[in-house]
Amino acid sequence: MMSVFLYVIFMIPLCFNFSMIMMQLSYLVILLLMMYMMGCLDFFGSISYNLGIDFYSYYLICLSFVIGSLMLISMLNCYSVKLFSFMNLLLTICLLINFSSLNFLYMYISFEFMLVPLMILILGWGYQPERLMSGMYLFFYTALASLPLLMLILYMSHTSNSLFFDYLVLDSKLLLLHFILVLVFMVKFPMYLLHYWLPKAHVQAPVSGSMILAGLMLSVGGYGLIRVMMIYEYLFIKYSYIWFTFSIVGSFLVGLICLVQGDMKSLIAYSSISHMGMVIMGMTTMSMWGLLGSYLLMLGHGFCSSGLFYVANMVYKRTSSRSFYLNKGLMGYVPSVALFWFMLCAFNMSCPPSMNFISEVMILISIVSFWSCSFYWFVFISFVCACFSYYLYSYSFHGVYHNLYSFSMINVMEYLCVSIHLVPLIFAPIFIMCL
Template identity: 80%
Template sequence: MMKVFMYVILMIPMCFIMTCMTMLQLSYLVILLMIIYMMNCVEFFGFISYNLGLDVYSYYLICLSFMIGSLMFISMIGCYSVSMFSFLNFLLTISLLINFSSLNFLYMYISFEFVLVPLMVLILGWGYQPERLMSGMYLFFYTAFASLPLLILILYMNYTYNSLFFDYLILESKMFVVHLILVLVFMVKFPMYLMHYWLPKAHVQAPVSGSMILAGLMLKIGGYGLIRVMMIYEYLFIEYSYIWFTFSVVGSFLVGLICLVQGDMKCLIAYSSVSHMGMVIMGMMTMSFWGFLGSYLLMLGHGFCSSGLFYMANMLYTRTLSRSFYLNKGLMTYIPSSSLVWFLLCSFNMSCPPSLNFISEFMILISIMSFWSYSLYWFALISFMCACFSYYLYSYSFHGVYHNMYSFSMITVMEYLCVFMHLIPLVFIPVFIMSLL
C-alpha cells in the first residue's frame, strides 16, 4: 500500500510546474490502474504496510477517489492559480487515501478531520460569493463539535484495550452515550437530516471541483466510518438502529419536499444528496446483507451521478452566469448538445434502470421491508419525491422559452469527456455486478 501512497506524495512537486498538468492527470489514471491490479487480494485486509491496507470495503471507495480526482483536473481548466488549486486537490486525495486504507482508528480519525482543512481553503479561496465565509464556518463548527467527543472516546479505547486496530476492537459498553458519540460524527458527514445544514451552504459556495469532491467523496467518508464502527460493536447497533432509521425515513421525504421549492440548481442537487444519503442510512441500519450491499452500491452510484450533475450545473453557469431556475429557461435552444447528458444524469439521479442507483435502491427496498413492513409506503413516497425533483431540475432549466433566441453555445470535447466518464460507470458497474451474481 505504501507504493501507492509514496507515488501520490512524490507527485506533489508536479503541481507547481504548469507544463505538467496533463502528466498529473495521467499519473492519477496510472495509480487507478495499479489499484485495479490489486483486486485479487481484497477479500480481507491485503497489501498491509505501515498500518495501511486494503479490504473489500475500502477498495472501491479508493478507486472512486482517484476516478473523481482525475476528473477534477478537467474541471480546473480556466480557474486562477491552477498550481495551488491542484496542490489542494492532491492534499484531499492523500487524506482520503489514508482514511480509506487505515487499519488504525486513530489514523482514520486524523485523516477524517484533515480533509476539512484543504476543503475550507478551496471554498474560501475559490468560492463564488461573500457568503463562502459563513459556509466555511458552518462546515468547521459542525465537524468540530461532533468529532471532539470521538477523540476522547478513541483515547479511552486505547487506554482500555491497548489497541486501536479495527480487528482487535470489540466494545462491550451498552451505554447510549457511547453509541451517540461514535455514530454522530459520521452522521454529520453523511449528512443525516437535521445535521445537514452545512451541506447546501458548502456546496453552493464551493468551486466546481469542491462540489465534485464534496458530493463524490466527502459524503462517502461518513458511510465508510459507519461501516467500520458497526464492526466494532454490533450489539448497540441492533439495539438503537431504529432511531437513525426513523430520522432517515422521515428526513428523506421532507428533504424531497424542500428540493421542490429551490430556485438554485446547485442547492437542489445538494439537497438531493441529503435525500439519497438518507436511503443509504436506512439500508445500513437494517444490518442485513442486501441492505449493506445496496447502501454501499448507492454510495458509489451517487458519487458518480451527483458529481456529474454538479459539473454540468457549473458548465451551464459558465455560459449563462446564473444558476437560477428563473433565469435559466429554454436551455435546449441555447445549448442543445448538452440536453441528452443532462437528461441522463437527472434520470439516473431518480434511479431509472439500467443505472447502478436502480439496483442499489432495489436492494435497499428488500432490506427495509424485512426491517419494518410499513417502510414500503415511505420508500414509495421518497422515490416519488426523487422523481419529482429530478424532473423539476431537467424540465425547468431546459424547457420553456430562452430569453434571447439568437444565442447559441456548444460543449467542448473536454467537457463531453468529463460528463461521459461520470455516466459510463453508472451503466457498466451494474452489468459487472449481474455477471458476478
Template identity: 75%
Template sequence: MMGFLFYIVMMTPLCFNYSMISMHLSYLIIFLMFIYKMNCMEFFGFISCGLGLDVYSYCLICLSLIIGGLMLMSMMATMNNSLNMFSFLNLLLTISLFINFSCLNFMYMYISFEFMLLPLMILILGWGYQPERLISGMYLFFYTMFASLPLLVLILYLNHGVSCLFFDYLKLNSVNILIHFVLMLVFMVKFPMYLLHYWLPKAHVQAPVCGSMILASLMLKIGGYGLIRVMNIYEYMFIEYSYIWFAFSIVGSFLVALVCLVQGDVKCMIAYSSVSHMGMVIMGMMTMKIWGLMGSYMLMLGHGFCSSGLFYVANIFYSRTMSRSFYVNKGLMSYIPSLSLGWFLLCVFNMSCPPSLNFISEFMILISMMSFWGCSFYLFIFISFMCACFSYYMYSYSFHGVNHSLYSFSVISVMEYLCIIVHLVPLIFIPIFLSSLF
C-alpha cells in the same frame, strides 16, 4: 499500500513544474496500476505500516482517484491563476482520502478524517463565488469540529481500556447509549443526516465546481465508510439502537425531497437531493442486513458519480449564463442541444431508473427495509416518487420552457464532454459487471 501512497506523494513536483494535464495523466496511470495489481477481498490484505485494503475500501479508493482527475479537468478551462496551488490542494485531498480509506487504525482514520477539512476550506475560501463563502466555510468548520471532538475523547478512552485501536481486533459488547451517540454524531454530520444537514447546501452553493464534486462524491462517503467500520466494532449496540436513526432518516428523506421541489437554485437542489439519498443509505445500514449494507455501499458509489456529474453540468450552465437560477436557465434546448442527453441521463440516474447502479442499490435497500419494518415500504415508495419528481423538475425547467433571449451559446468543449462521459460510464457498466459475477 505504502507503495501506492508514495506514488501519489511523489506527484507533488508536478503541481509546481508541469501542467494540470500532466497531473491528470498521473492520476489515470495510478488508477490503472491500482486496478491491475489489486483484487477485491473479504479481509485486510496488502498490509504495510498501518495501511491495508479490503472490499469496503477498494471501490472508494478507486472513486477517489477518478474524482481527483476529474476535479483537475473541471478547472482547466475556468482557472486562470493559482494553478499550482490548486493542484497541490487537490493532491493533498487525494492523499488524505487514500489514507482514510486504507488505514487499519482508528486513530489514523480520525487524523486523516480531520485533516481533509483544511484543504477543502482553502478551496471554498480561495476559489468560491460570492462573499458568503466565508459563512459557508464557518458552517463546515464548526459542524465538523464540534461533532468530531467527542470522538477523539472516545478513541483515547478505547485506547486506555483495550490498548488496541486496529479495526480487525476491536470487537466490543457495550450498549452504552452515550458511546453510541458520540460514534453516530460525527458520521451523521458527515453524511449528513436530516437535522444535521444545514452546512451542506451552504458549502455546496458557495464552493467552486471542484469543491462541490469532491463534497458530493467523497466527503459524504466518509460518513458511510466510518459507519461500516464502527458497526463491525459495536455490533450489539447497533442492533439495540438502530431504530432511532432509521426513523429519523426515513422521515427526513421524505421531508427533504419535498424541500427540493421549492428550490430555485440548481446547485441547492442537487445538494438537497444528496441529503435525501444519504438518508436512504442510512436506512439500508441501520437494518443490519447484508442486502441493506451492500445496497447502501453501492448507492454511495452510484451517488458519487451521479451527483458529481450533476454539479459539473450545473457549473457549465453557470459559466455560460452567470446564474444558477432556474428562472434564468430556461429553454437551454435551443442553445445547447448537444448537452441535453448528458443532463437527461444524469437526471434519470439520479431518480434511480434502470439500468443504473442507483436502481439496483435502492432495490436492495427496499428489500432490507421491508424485512426490518414492513410498513416502511409505503414511505419508501413516497420517497422514490418525490425523488423522481424533483429530478424531472430539474431537467424540464432547465432545458424546456420559454427562454428570455439574454444569452446565446452552443459550443461545449471536448474536455467537458469527456468529463460528463467519465461520470456516466461507471453508472452503466458497474451493474453489467456485477450481473456477470452472479
C-alpha cells in the same frame, strides 16, 4: 499500499509547474490502473505500515482517483491552478489514508485533516462572499461532532490496548457511547437535522469543491459507519431504529424541500441529503442486502451527483446564473448538453439500468425486512425523488430561452468529463450481474 501512498506523495512537485499539470492527471489515471491490477479481497490485503485494502475500501479508493482526476479537468482554466492542484492532491492523500487505514487513530486524523484543504478550496475558489459563512458552518459542524469522538478513541485505546479495527471491542451498553461514535459520521453523511452545512457549502463552493463533497466526502461518512459498526454490533442492533426513523422521515421531507428550490446547485445538494438518508436506512438494518445496497448507492451517487454539479457549472459559466427563473429553454441554447443532463437527472431518480436502481432495490428489500410499513415510506420517497429530478430537468432545459439565441460551444474536454461520470453508472450494473 505503502507503494501507492508513496506514489501519490512523490507527485507533489508536479503541482508547482504549470506544464506538469496534465502529467499529474496522467499519473492519477496510471495509479487507477495500478489499483485495478491489485484487485480487491473480501478481507484485508496489501497490508503495509498499518495500511491495507478490503472490499469496502477498494472501490472508494478507485472513486477517489477518478473524482480527483475529474476535479483537475474541471479547474484547468482557474486562477492559481498550481495551488489548486496541490490542494487537490492533498485531498487525495487524505482520502487514500482514510480509506486504507487499519488503525482508528489514523482514520480519525485523516478524516479531520480533510477539512483543511476543503475549506481552502471553498474560501479560495468559491463564488460569493457568503462562502466565508459556509466555511464556518462546515468547520463548526465537523469540530463539535468530532471532538467527543477523540475522547472516546483515547478511552478505547486505554481499555483495549489497541486501536486496530480487528481488535477493538466495546462492552459498554451506554447510549451515550453509541451516540458519540455515530454522530460524527451522521454529520458527514449528512443525516436530516444535521444537514444544514451541506447546502451552504455546495452552493458557495467551486465546481471542484462540489464534486469532491458530493462524490467522496459523503462516502467518507458511510465508510466510517461501516467500520465502527463492526466494533460493537449489539448497540447498533439495539439503537438502530433511532437513526432509521430520522432517515426515513428526513428523506421524504428533504425531497419536498427540493421542490421549492430556485437554485440548481441547491436542489442537487438537497437531493444528496435525500439519497444519503436511504444509505443510512440500508446500513442500520445491518443485513447483507442493506449493506451492499448502501455501498453501491454511495458509489452511484458519487458519479451521478458529481456529474450533475459539473453540468450545472457548465451552464453557469455560459449564462452567469444558476437560477431556474433565468435559465429556461437551455435545450435551444446548449442542445448538445441536453442528453447528458437528461441521463444524469434520470439516474438521479434511480431509473434502470443505472447503479442507483440496483442499489435502491437492495435497500428496499432490507428495510422491508426491518420494518414492513417502511415500504409505503419508500414509495413516497421514490415518488418525490422522481418529481424533483423531473423538475430539475424540465424547468432548466424546456421552455423559451430569454434571448432566443442558439449557442452550443462545448469543449471536447467537457464532453469527456461528463461521459466519464456516465460510463460507470451504465456499465457497473452489467459488471455486477456478471459477478
